[in-house]
Amino acid sequence: MGVYLFTGFPGFLAKQLVRELAKKEKEAKIYLLVLPSQLEKANEELSLLQYHHIQFEIIEGDITKEMLKIDSTNLERIYEEVEYVFHLAAIYDLAVKKDVAYRVNVIGTRNVIQFIKKITHLKRLIYFSTAYVAGLRKGTIYEYELDRNQSFRNHYEETKFWAEVEVQREMEQIPTTIIRPGIVIGDSLTGETAKFDGPYMILNFLQRLRYSPIIPYLHKENVELNVVPVDYIVQATIFLAHTDETTSKVFHLTNPNPIGTKEAYALMARQLLNKRPFGVFPLFLSKALLSFSFIRRWLMVEKEALDYFTCKSNYDCSEAVNYLRRSGIKCANFNSTVDTMVQYYKKHQYNKEKRILIK
Template sequence: MTTVFLTGFPGFLGSALVERLLERHDAETTVTCLIQSKYREEAETRVDEIAADAEGDDEAVADRVRLVEGDITEGDLGLGDAYDELQADSLEVYHLAAIYDLTMDREPGKQVNIEGTRHVLDFAEGADVDRLHYVSTVVVSGLYEGRFTEEMLLEGQKFGNYYESTKHGAEVLVQERMDEIPTTIYRPGAAVGDSETGETQKYDGPYAFVETLLDQGDYAVVPAPRGAGDAEFNVVPRDYVVDAIGYLSGIDESEGKVYHLADPDPPSTVELIKTLGEAAGKKHTFVPPYPKGIVRGLLESLDPEHELVKSGGFEFQTWGASFDCSNALEDLEGSGIECPRFEEYAENLVEFYREHPEIDDAAMT
């Protein structure tokens, strides 16, 4: 039986993408999800939810999702004797698994994001797949200043944290093997909750602004580094990213391309904060500037492990890069899939945050 092999389940994007893959392929094609043993219960629950939401026989849908335990940091993906058979059955590979944590240390990031990707590439090449779909990120741009196109990657840029540098290193590996493996690369912006429901799996990135706003009264103060009024803060809702990957991965034209799944008209950091303030019901949100260099230096001297220091958060709020989305806009034209403006769904993000305080910023590792 043929199968689509996917890593990154039951993660934020992977869980939603499985639903799209089941819909696209015929009933004889399964989706095999490589999972870590510690997420077995969560993965099984997610499969049940997917089956319940799907049209038709719940049991038949659930039977089309196979869960296999493994580990991408191992050369055989932790599959042992099952490796060869699964490789022979796989017609496509979707690689989403990564440590998404801006404060992570170098070594785990290297093992999962870089070496893990190398092992998935080996699997895909040996399987002679029709296509490898690799989910990268726009932060492969690092601290690049200016317009970053979908054709750019090795631009001598520096990086603000190990997440950026290891994801960049991983995409370098993928692009080096695109002559041997038919590949499509997707670079999402910072993914936030669903634009319709606000649903998310973790609170990070702009959710720090939401927390600060909700802790204050009608008049809120959220400081930002100088330059934040001119810097783009590029976020995208999960449903746009998943819908776009679901569509683009199913067309022949996407082979060999890189797609920026980013907001083509993003707000500045200051605009984003003020929009969240309105969504939170604030009468007015003040965003006073502060000197980034002085504050960063002070924090580094007091606490080198401070989240803003380790994550590169100062740089992210004054990001000098903007993202050209020409490939994505051209190939999504006519599909009905487009990135909504941030102000159209900000209220849904805030409302979900209010209703679900139990969610935290922990990454799935």
């Protein structure tokens, strides 16, 4: 029986990973480290996971505190029992303030590493980074690269970079697999997603312009938009976590066939509004308008999201594709998932729980 510890529950990606793991395992015990403020929601989500062959246990804790603020009784059990740790807890907001991001993403990861060192039978740490630790680098970004003196678009990218530095520094002592996803969207088959952030902000923007006679492009350049469905991320991660040869490796779970930003924008406009974009509204004007909070809130778009329309990077995922080839797990292209994505958005666009807080 495998014994697992997850941070980041009841977040969407952690929840999807737990669900996938429960499907794969014949028998397992899963500890879920949950913030006190998230206990009620975690219990609600856990009640929906009807897997009677899996033992679930919620552990109250906080990664920003030493020993993750787990009480001594639970600490001893976890140190003795846990074999796999999936560390997903992080701040993912592109507009997050630096001190908050640093406390959770960097100090939190540092605390998790120190905690893990006391686990007796650890087989693997699976750490969730992001492909965007590459920051503002241009050209091809390889999985084995990390520190190339890059600068960053926002505090999210920068603190995730420093967090991965912490993880890689300990890889000789701790058996580790690092996962770097691209921009995660909903399930390729159902469209299910937790929040309408990232590319969904473009749908928010288009929805606000639904009565406009002209839908302009937001940028004249057509750069790579690397979006990946969440089901690819979870299936690939579970496979890589249980493959012996993937210890001490880094994997870009990015789309091997990324779409261009203009093509993606046109596809979303067609699926949502049945319109074709025409002309260009300069990106610098869009950013200027989004400097006003009332416009950001009305459009439901963060200013920082527009920076990814100028991202001139290609995230090589050869290592991941090579290992996943034996599993049959493949990443769906955006063209084949956009309809499901938009239909889910249409159905849930007025659900307040799906909206992110725009400040």
